Amino acid sequence: MAVRVDLAQIRISETHDQQVIVLRERNGTRILQIVIGLTEALAIDRRVKNVQLPRPMTHDLLANVIDSLSGELEKIVVNDLQEHTFYAKLVIRQQGELVEVDSRPSDAIALGVANDVPLYVEDHVLNEAATS
Numbered sequence: 001m002a003v004r005v006d007l008a009q010i011r012i013s014e015t016h017d018q019q020v021i022v023l024r025e026r027n028g029t030r031i032l033q034i035v036i037g038l039t040e041a042l043a044i045d046r047r048v049k050n051v052q053l054p055r056p057m058t059h060d061l062l063a064n065v066i067d068s069l070s071g072e073l074e075k076i077v078v079n080d081l082q083e084h085t086f087y088a089k090l091v092i093r094q095q096g097e098l099v100e101v102d103s104r105p106s107d108a109i110a111l112g113v114a115n116d117v118p119l120y121v122e123d124h125v126l127n128e129a130a131t132s
Contacts, residue, residue, distance in 0.1 A: 002077055002120035005032065007113055010048070012041045021109065023078070023121060030130035032078070032121055034086050040106035047114040059110040066092060074098070076108040078121040081128055 008024035008031070019041035023032040036044075043059055056064060066073055071094040080087040088105040090112075091098055103111075112119065121130075 001123045002079075003028070003030075003123055003126055005078075005119050005121050007044075007048070007109060007119065010041055010045050012038070012045060014038070021106065023119065025121075025126065025130070029132045030126050031132070032126060032130045034078075034105050036104075036106035040104075040110060043110040044106065044113060047110055050114065059107065059114075062107075062111055063115070070094060071099070073112055073115065073117050075118045075120060076103075076105075076112045078105050078108075078119075078125055080122070081125050086125070086129075 004026040005023040006026055007021065009022040011020040013019065017038065018035045019038055021034050021036055021041070021044065023034070043057060047059065071092045073090060074093045075091045076088060077091060078086055078088045086105045088103045088108040090101040090103050090108055092101060109119065
């Protein structure tokens with residue numbers, strides 16, 4: 001079962017290679033921290049703040065491709081944790097069918113955050129890695 005979460009915080013440190021995004025359970029107390037790279041953290045931050053650049057960045061490009069193919073990003077699911085690596089999937093609705101695309105959580109969140117796409121984490125991932 002997937003649990004609805006919200007992007008609660010983006011921790012950016014220009015002096016470290018690893019940045020952190022914090023996901024908070026919407027109707028609960030669990031918090032999930034995912035370590036990501038600086039480039040991905042800055043992309044998420046830019047999209048949260050709706051900063052427009054003169055040319056599309058990778059996440060903008062992917063959003064444009066989904067839209068051009070008559071798709072709609074329906075939700076993002078952080079669906080697994082293996083050997084300290086989180087996995088996610090994009091759930092895209094295209095012509096009435098659901099298509100799941102493997103993704104890094106940071107890329108999925110950067111793609112979806114600008115458009116208020118619902119974000120979920122599988123319960124077994126929260127049970128394994130979340131704190132209260």
